[in-house]
Amino acid sequence: MDIFVIKGGRPLSGACRVSGAKNAVLPAMAAAILADGPVEIAGVPHLRDIGTFEKLLGILGADVSRSEAGDGRETVRIVNGEGRKAEAPYDLVKTMRASVLVLGPLLARYGRARISLPGGCAIGARPIDQHLRGLEHMGAKTSLSEGYIEAVADRLRGAPVYFDMKTVTGTENLMMAAVLADGVTVLSNAAHEPEVCDLARLLRAMGADIEGEGTDEIVIHGVRSLHGARHEIMTDRIEAATLLLAGAITGGDVTALGADASAMGAVLEKLQESGAEVSAVPGGVRVRREGRIRSVNVKTAPYPGFPTDVQAQFMAYMCLGDGFSIVSETIFENRFMHVAELRRMGGRIDVSGNTAAVKGVEGLSGAPLMATDLRASASLVLAGLAASGTTEVLRIYHLDRGYESLEKKLSSLGADIARVKE
Numbered sequence: 504m505d506i507f508v509i510k511g512g513r514p515l516s517g518a519c520r521v522s523g524a525k526n527a528v529l530p531a532m533a534a535a536i537l538a539d540g541p542v543e544i545a546g547v548p549h550l551r552d553i554g555t556f557e558k559l560l561g562i563l564g565a566d567v568s569r570s571e572a573g574d575g576r577e578t579v580r581i582v583n584g585e586g587r588k589a590e591a592p593y594d595l596v597k598t599m600r601a602s603v604l605v606l607g608p609l610l611a612r613y614g615r616a617r618i619s620l621p622g623g624c625a626i627g628a629r630p631i632d633q634h635l636r637g638l639e640h641m642g643a644k645t646s647l648s649e650g651y652i653e654a655v656a657d658r659l660r661g662a663p664v665y666f667d668m669k670t671v672t673g674t675e676n677l678m679m680a681a682v683l684a685d686g687v688t689v690l691s692n693a694a695h696e697p698e699v700c701d702l703a704r705l706l707r708a709m710g711a712d713i714e715g716e717g718t719d720e721i722v723i724h725g726v727r728s729l730h731g732a733r734h735e736i737m738t739d740r741i742e743a744a745t746l747l748l749a750g751a752i753t754g755g756d757v758t759a760l761g762a763d764a765s766a767m768g769a770v771l772e773k774l775q776e777s778g779a780e781v782s783a784v785p786g787g788v789r790v791r792r793e794g795r796i797r798s799v800n801v802k803t804a805p806y807p808g809f810p811t812d813v814q815a816q817f818m819a820y821m822c823l824g825d826g827f828s829i830v831s832e833t834i835f836e837n838r839f840m841h842v843a844e845l846r847r848m849g850g851r852i853d854v855s856g857n858t859a860a861v862k863g864v865e866g867l868s869g870a871p872l873m874a875t876d877l878r879a880s881a882s883l884v885l886a887g888l889a890a891s892g893t894t895e896v897l898r899i900y901h902l903d904r905g906y907e908s909l910e911k912k913l914s915s916l917g918a919d920i921a922r923v924k925e
């Protein structure tokens with residue numbers, strides 16, 4: 504197994520390119536199931552989760568290929584095959600819950616789907632009741648047997664669907680089901696995330712009739728069929744935030760090229776409040792910081808609130824603040840797995856329920872650490888970059904699910920970080 508070895512204490516500086524967004528690529532790949540022609544997604548990063556999704560589409564009968572443009576960026580091309588199977592097996596779903604994104608498209612296109620029900624994961628129970636209830640409102644019959652959700656519907660009917668909470672993949676699944684349904688679907692209390700908007704752009708390019716994405720209410724008029732399309736994927740706002748925080752936590756000066764400041768408002772505001780200088784520069788976002796970090800409070804919330812996917816990284820940053828910081832996690836019930844590891848580096852953090860009180864310290868010290876999930880791993884890397892001495896981050900396969908060559912990007916900014924075999 505690979506580990507990261509980090510020698511901390513070097514301010515990072517320079518510019519590096521942000522990759523395409525994992526959480527936009529996965530629904531875009533699922534959307535290809537809906538198309539009669541090839542769907543090309545440009546700017547797709549090399550990530551374990553995307554590899555898993557390619558495998559899943561292969562099992563479902565699609566032909567998936569990658570090609571490289573001259574600039575090193577890759578395009579994934581997906582062509583639906585004949586003799587399609589409509590089953591997502593446990594072996595894949597257990598490694599990636601986002602597999603559930605094929606449920607809506609399979610049902611809309613083929614009238615049936617059999618998907619292994621995802622279990623809980625490291626960050627919480629993560630039920631999919633909202634996905635299933637929405638599909639039932641649209642006329643699907645769903646049942647559970649042998650750990651698999653079976654859904655059938657001759658043809659889905661447009662319907663009003665009200666979500667009990669903001670759910671990102673729930674909104675995406677229902678959007679994909681509704682584009683080929685008979686009639687009008689109105690998704691109320693829909694998620695506003697930029698990744699939902701990116702999916703709407705692709706679906707429209709495929710011929711879908713959608714409006715209202717990015718607001719509480721998305722209205723979809725079903726069409727008879729969808730054609731292939733080419734889609735440029737949005738850049739990864741979570742990776743961009745992580746790179747900018749790497750600059751800020753080390754007292755450096757980092758530009759995230761390709762980062763879209765308009766999709767990162769809450770994070771950039773908190774960086775500014777903490778004393779960092781944030782500016783939108785041509786082609787990206789730049790963050791500089793000198794002096795002591797000011798402690799600030801953060802509370803995660805659905806977009807446009809502070810993203811839960813940046814909570815762990817921001818907590819690492821707050822460990823070095825000049826006072827107290829209250830970090831509240833409102834989206835997932837178990838997303839403080841990084842706390843115990845940060846404490847091993849000298850972080851002073853008390854947790855009570857979904858709230859962590861972080862008392863800033865003058866410095867962290869390097870230690871061997873265990874990565875537990877994707878964003879927790881990133882937070883340990885950030886802490887290691889700022890700490891004195893050597894930090895080893897074990898089990899970085901978690902990190903490889905969602906960060907493309909993070910160690911290379913950080914090295915290009917001056918970090919002393921290496922990937923080695925354990």
Ligand code: EPU
Nearest residue numbers: 526601629630631632633634669670671672673834835877
């Ligand atoms: N929820 C339910 N029932 C549902 C759906 C959601 O109770 O049917 C609850 C969840 O348990 C959670 C909340 O609603 O408490 C929000 O969950 P959401 O459905 O929005 O999460 P998700 O769609 O499963 C996506 C991202 C996550 C990100 C969350 C929140 C993808 C593939 N995943 O998950 O990304 O944390 O939205 O923004 O888009 C990551 O990249 O590290 C990651 C975990």
